[in-house]
Amino acid sequence: MEPLDFSGGTVFSERGRLYTASLCPGKRIYGERLTAVRGTEYREWDPRRSKLSAYLHCGGKEFPFKKDGKVLYLGASSGTTASHVADICPEGKVFCVEFAQRMFRDLVGTCETRPNMMPILGDATKPEEYSMFVDSADVVYQDVAQKRQADIVCNNMDAFGAEFGMVAVKARSEDVVAPPEKVFAASEDRIRERGFQILDARPIEPYEKSHEMIVFRRRA
């Protein structure tokens, strides 16, 4: 198990597969493979189940998560990726926002396995509705398949004073007919207009079709 140097020792690689060190040994969240090495249990991080893992598999190296970081995670679903983010930030906190009741029920179960995950039933387009649960965030990570993805993530960055943002843009959710590259360019432009600097932007194919991961930070 070799730590990825840019991850601050939080993400590991072995024979082309990625892993995080499990905060809750013995427990699988989505049927992932568990491997024990010298007293630490690692969970395989599947790029076909997680766009953040797909970004790393596609060569992405902008990784704003810190061991003690606070992350606002928008579109947590049942907590697959969020559980790996919780492994990455063992001394921090992951605020997990999800608006679908059915997914939220599963998310609550996932959060029970990790004391640093907090489930929030809320709509990412209305940060004021969950501001009482989130004091601040260092990073906003967003994976919601709907329109105006760039504005939603920027509104949350502003609401919680976050320095870094990461958004998985699904082209088809913005415009079903436009070429994905056009949608990605428009999302990047909008993020710049909102006062942020793009650190990296890359498609995450073949793991997710017509998706791009954009990593950005507040301009000084």
Ligand SMILES: C[S@@+](CC[C@H](N)C(=O)[O-])C[C@H]1O[C@@H](n2cnc3c(N)ncnc32)[C@H](O)[C@@H]1O
């Ligand atoms: C692609 S799934 C997320 C998968 C998850 N990020 C993962 O990697 O494990 C998108 C999720 O966003 C949720 N969602 C969509 N729009 C939302 C909104 N405005 N507020 C909160 N959740 C939203 C959907 O209910 C769905 O569960």
